[in-house]
Amino acid sequence: MSQTASQSPAVPDPSTLPALRVAVLGAGTVGAEVLRLIAQQGDDLAHRIGGRLEVIGISVRDRSKDRGEHVPAALLTDDPSALVREADLVIEVMGGIEPARSLLLEAMAHGASVVTANKALLAQDGAALYEAADDHGVDLYFEAAVAGAIPLVRPVRESLAGDRIQRVLGIVNGTTNYILDAMTRTGLGFQEALTSAQELGYAEADPTADIEGHDAAAKASILASLAFHSRVRLADVHCEGITDVSAQDIAAAARMGRTIKLLSIVERIEEENGERISARVYPALIPHTHPLASVSEAYNAVFIEADAAGSLMFYGQGAGGAPTASAIMGDVVSAARARVRGGVGPRESRYAELELIPLEELRSAFYVSLTVQDRPGVLAEIAGTLSGHGISISTIHQELIDSGADGQEGRAHIGIATHRALESAMTASLDMFSSTATVLSIDSVLRIEGE
Amino acid sequence: MSQTASQSPAVPDPSTLPALRVAVLGAGTVGAEVLRLIAQQGDDLAHRIGGRLEVIGISVRDRSKDRGEHVPAALLTDDPSALVREADLVIEVMGGIEPARSLLLEAMAHGASVVTANKALLAQDGAALYEAADDHGVDLYFEAAVAGAIPLVRPVRESLAGDRIQRVLGIVNGTTNYILDAMTRTGLGFQEALTSAQELGYAEADPTADIEGHDAAAKASILASLAFHSRVRLADVHCEGITDVSAQDIAAAARMGRTIKLLSIVERIEEENGERISARVYPALIPHTHPLASVSEAYNAVFIEADAAGSLMFYGQGAGGAPTASAIMGDVVSAARARVRGGVGPRESRYAELELIPLEELRSAFYVSLTVQDRPGVLAEIAGTLSGHGISISTIHQELIDSGADGQEGRAHIGIATHRALESAMTASLDMFSSTATVLSIDSVLRIEGE
Numbered sequence: 001m002s003q004t005a006s007q008s009p010a011v012p013d014p015s016t017l018p019a020l021r022v023a024v025l026g027a028g029t030v031g032a033e034v035l036r037l038i039a040q041q042g043d044d045l046a047h048r049i050g051g052r053l054e055v056i057g058i059s060v061r062d063r064s065k066d067r068g069e070h071v072p073a074a075l076l077t078d079d080p081s082a083l084v085r086e087a088d089l090v091i092e093v094m095g096g097i098e099p100a101r102s103l104l105l106e107a108m109a110h111g112a113s114v115v116t117a118n119k120a121l122l123a124q125d126g127a128a129l130y131e132a133a134d135d136h137g138v139d140l141y142f143e144a145a146v147a148g149a150i151p152l153v154r155p156v157r158e159s160l161a162g163d164r165i166q167r168v169l170g171i172v173n174g175t176t177n178y179i180l181d182a183m184t185r186t187g188l189g190f191q192e193a194l195t196s197a198q199e200l201g202y203a204e205a206d207p208t209a210d211i212e213g214h215d216a217a218a219k220a221s222i223l224a225s226l227a228f229h230s231r232v233r234l235a236d237v238h239c240e241g242i243t244d245v246s247a248q249d250i251a252a253a254a255r256m257g258r259t260i261k262l263l264s265i266v267e268r269i270e271e272e273n274g275e276r277i278s279a280r281v282y283p284a285l286i287p288h289t290h291p292l293a294s295v296s297e298a299y300n301a302v303f304i305e306a307d308a309a310g311s312l313m314f315y316g317q318g319a320g321g322a323p324t325a326s327a328i329m330g331d332v333v334s335a336a337r338a339r340v341r342g343g344v345g346p347r348e349s350r351y352a353e354l355e356l357i358p359l360e361e362l363r364s365a366f367y368v369s370l371t372v373q374d375r376p377g378v379l380a381e382i383a384g385t386l387s388g389h390g391i392s393i394s395t396i397h398q399e400l401i402d403s404g405a406d407g408q409e410g411r412a413h414i415g416i417a418t419h420r421a422l423e424s425a426m427t428a429s430l431d432m433f434s435s436t437a438t439v440l441s442i443d444s445v446l447r448i449e450g451e
Numbered sequence: 452m453s454q455t456a457s458q459s460p461a462v463p464d465p466s467t468l469p470a471l472r473v474a475v476l477g478a479g480t481v482g483a484e485v486l487r488l489i490a491q492q493g494d495d496l497a498h499r500i501g502g503r504l505e506v507i508g509i510s511v512r513d514r515s516k517d518r519g520e521h522v523p524a525a526l527l528t529d530d531p532s533a534l535v536r537e538a539d540l541v542i543e544v545m546g547g548i549e550p551a552r553s554l555l556l557e558a559m560a561h562g563a564s565v566v567t568a569n570k571a572l573l574a575q576d577g578a579a580l581y582e583a584a585d586d587h588g589v590d591l592y593f594e595a596a597v598a599g600a601i602p603l604v605r606p607v608r609e610s611l612a613g614d615r616i617q618r619v620l621g622i623v624n625g626t627t628n629y630i631l632d633a634m635t636r637t638g639l640g641f642q643e644a645l646t647s648a649q650e651l652g653y654a655e656a657d658p659t660a661d662i663e664g665h666d667a668a669a670k671a672s673i674l675a676s677l678a679f680h681s682r683v684r685l686a687d688v689h690c691e692g693i694t695d696v697s698a699q700d701i702a703a704a705a706r707m708g709r710t711i712k713l714l715s716i717v718e719r720i721e722e723e724n725g726e727r728i729s730a731r732v733y734p735a736l737i738p739h740t741h742p743l744a745s746v747s748e749a750y751n752a753v754f755i756e757a758d759a760a761g762s763l764m765f766y767g768q769g770a771g772g773a774p775t776a777s778a779i780m781g782d783v784v785s786a787a788r789a790r791v792r793g794g795v796g797p798r799e800s801r802y803a804e805l806e807l808i809p810l811e812e813l814r815s816a817f818y819v820s821l822t823v824q825d826r827p828g829v830l831a832e833i834a835g836t837l838s839g840h841g842i843s844i845s846t847i848h849q850e851l852i853d854s855g856a857d858g859q860e861g862r863a864h865i866g867i868a869t870h871r872a873l874e875s876a877m878t879a880s881l882d883m884f885s886s887t888a889t890v891l892s893i894d895s896v897l898r899i900e901g902e
Contacts, residue, residue, distance in 0.1 A: 011802045037613060037759060047680070047802035048612050143610060149760035151602065151610035159594060159602035161499050162488060162780020229498070291766075308488060308777035309600035309767065315742075316763035326759035329613020343794010351462040351498035 014046035023087035026094030033325035117144035123218035123234035130348035141331035149323030170302030175210035212241035224266035286450035360424035365448035374410030465497035474538035477545030484776035568595035574669035574685035581799035592782035600774030621753030626661035663692035675717035737901035816899035825861030
């Protein structure tokens with residue numbers, strides 16, 4: 001098989017290519033992997049960029065800590081502000097809102113392009129970052145902020161830029177997927193599964209951001225902003241975590257041929273007088289046959305539905321040092337190419353400014369689990385309350401808990417799956433259940449998706 | 452939920468944005484969909500680009516044919532050469548090598564950026580197109596040439612540009628997947644399944660490019676070039692089609708818990724003295740549990756394995772007017788943005804110039820189906836031939852065809868799955884089978900992948 005090298009223009013010696021000064025903010029797991037990739041692929045990256053990446057400093061809180069061979073002590077600094085002012089490119093992997101936000105604004109004001117994995121910052125104050133990038137003619141890239149190594153930001157804001165996205169639905173938090181998957185496989189309760197995930201390094205010591213859905217909500221806000229050309233902030237995303245999902249819910253879902261996943265859903269809703277959008281995160285029952293049902297452990301997977309493209313699915317590792325670093329380095333190459341060759345990357349696109357639809361105006365199918373008095377007429381009362389609010393039942397499962405003794409009343413469990421109904425109608429039904437003696441407790445209310 | 456529109460800078464009136472002159476070459480299914488998207492999304496596209504797309508002409512062979520409302524007769528021309536000289540952006544969806552090649556070179560020489568879906572042209576003469584883009588400082592985009600609506604070119608050449616891709620393995624031809632899927636579901640033979648696919652519009656009247664694997668091979672050459680930063684042309688891709696896959700092969704695969712798919716595989720192979728690459732297309736047995744096994748009908752799915760990112764999967768519609776048009780329009784927006792804002796898109800990256808490994812030096816697992824004499828010692832002879840060439844057997848299945856009558860010798864079928872072995876060793880074994888009286892016929896030789 002002949003090669004064309006001899007006829008082609010010579011490949012330049014990478015050492016002759018112009019240098020780009022790179023500042024790295026943060027040297028945790030992801031930062032160390034970014035530095036490893038830069039060190040190990042130096043010449044490759046230089047060829048791909050048309051310029052050499054020269055790491056001029058790595059800002060850390062503790063300069064005395066040994067961080068391995070790819071994080072040279074000589075480059076460590078505790079003055080990130082001085083560092084970013086000298087850089088052409090700033091890679092931010094420190095996380096948190098401050099000082100990350102101020103440092104990135106300062107970096108852009110001094111002419112640096114920025115690559116960040118900071119979903120919380122983007123979700124909370126992305127507008128300020130976008131505006132700074134615009135004002136100073138620099139680039140802002142953030143592929144690593146959503147779904148780790150899976151290319152998602154770029155497909156949404158570039159590949160599908162000529163299409164009309166209707167919906168993005170996916171599993172974008174690996175920790176909660178690991179926990180729910182463990183509960184499904186083993187029958188464990190939430191707390192036991194969380195503890196096991198923490199022991200295995202899949203959940204952090206303080207798991208709040210993951211298990212309460214905040215991390216998935218931040219990603220939903222980023223995806224919604226890109227998909228619908230509107231500003232959607234973290235506060236705009238309806239967010240429910242997985243802490244209330246019980247072993248009983250998982251078992252009930254399985255009985256109905258479904259499994260429970262924490263879903264991030266952003267959606268365009270066409271209405272008579274135009275359109276609104278929705279961004280929400282909650283645990284939901286999906287059919288076993290749905291491709292997302294088989295996404296196991298800490299993997300992420302995302303569906304995108306667009307008018308012309310149809311359904312697309314993306315699957316891969318959503319977290320971890322190396323996968324996140326891969327996404328960051330793709331952005332670094334893009335930003336660096338633009339430095340060398342001129343031009344700017346995609347800007348914020350928010351011309352549509354679509355309004356968010358309040359949750360109560362959405363329509364969903366529900367799974368409701370109740371503990372009720374075990375006596376004739378209870379089922380009719382429950383069904384009557386639902387139908388009185390325009391909610392029709394798709395399946396119902398009743399099971400005796402105890403038949404009562406010593407003058408105590410018997411108790412039964414009722415699990416109901418409904419057809420799609422207004423959220424406000426379900427809220428009103430639940431209010432009635434709360435105030436009737438028939439219903440002893442409302443154990444779970446979960447949505448059903450992906451039918 | 453409040454919106455920030457009031458505090459934000461005003462969104463510009465799209466009619467005030469600069470115009471970009473767009474020429475469309477070809478107005479078949481894809482061309483008509485591209486024109487529909489431009490017409491229906493005019494203002495949206497203008498906002499996303501920062502400029503208006505103005506279609507200045509559509510070149511067709513037959514101007515008299517009615518092509519529907521989105522292909523206005525007034526814009527039709529049979530002088531594509533004059534048309535491309537006036538354009539800022541040329542969308543090529545005519546297909547074929549000439550005159551597409553000359554027109555795109557002419558367009559770029561006159562300063563137009565090019566978006567093409569022409570996989571055959573790229574695979575055969577991509578270098579000439581890349582060089583023209585370089586010489587004239589224009590962009591060359593071709594997302595639609597591989598896997599239709601699935602973002603694949605952009606992820607490989609941009610998202611993973613900071614990583615090291617080891618392997619791309621996938622189903623990138625919908626027609627052959629439809630045929631193999633139909634054979635698997637129904638037990639039909641190849642010819643019947645092809646006829647049914649043609650009746651349903653999944654295969655063309657002349658299906659050669661699909662069923663012989665040429666289309667998949669063109670896509671493999673494009674993916675290999677991008678993934679390995681080397682020039683890989685169509686002629687460099689080892690290509691076997693699906694015309695010899697029989698109902699018996701599908702049944703034998705099923706017995707072994709496997710299904711047969713036409714795979715495009717491009718791979719980096721690390722060796723003692725460096726590395727070489729492989730690009731190949733052939734029907735192969737994959738386990739039922741492999742995610743590609745469940746890709747049905749005309750869908751496409753592609754796995755990418757990269758050092759840092761790990762395994763990624765992409766899934767969606769690989770062909771059809773609207774999905775292909777979606778991919779084209781993403782490229783159009785990118786090329787148009789660069790026109791308005793300055794800068795150039797990714798260039799050809801072929802600095803690595805890796806050599807291709809000849810097929811005979813590759814190692815694969817095989818499935819071999821033989822008709823043999825039914826007599827003692829045959830199995831030992833077959834196994835001995837294979838082991839004499841260093842090939843070890845993983846499973847073997849023997850079945851009597853007929854026990855012989857009227858002095859005729861009995862015949863048996865032997866199906867053998869091997870462990871990984873050199874292609875050259877298998878070729879040598881097959882040569883011996885051809886020359887021994889024991890083996891009456893070699894019915895099939897297929898590779899086993901995805902284990």
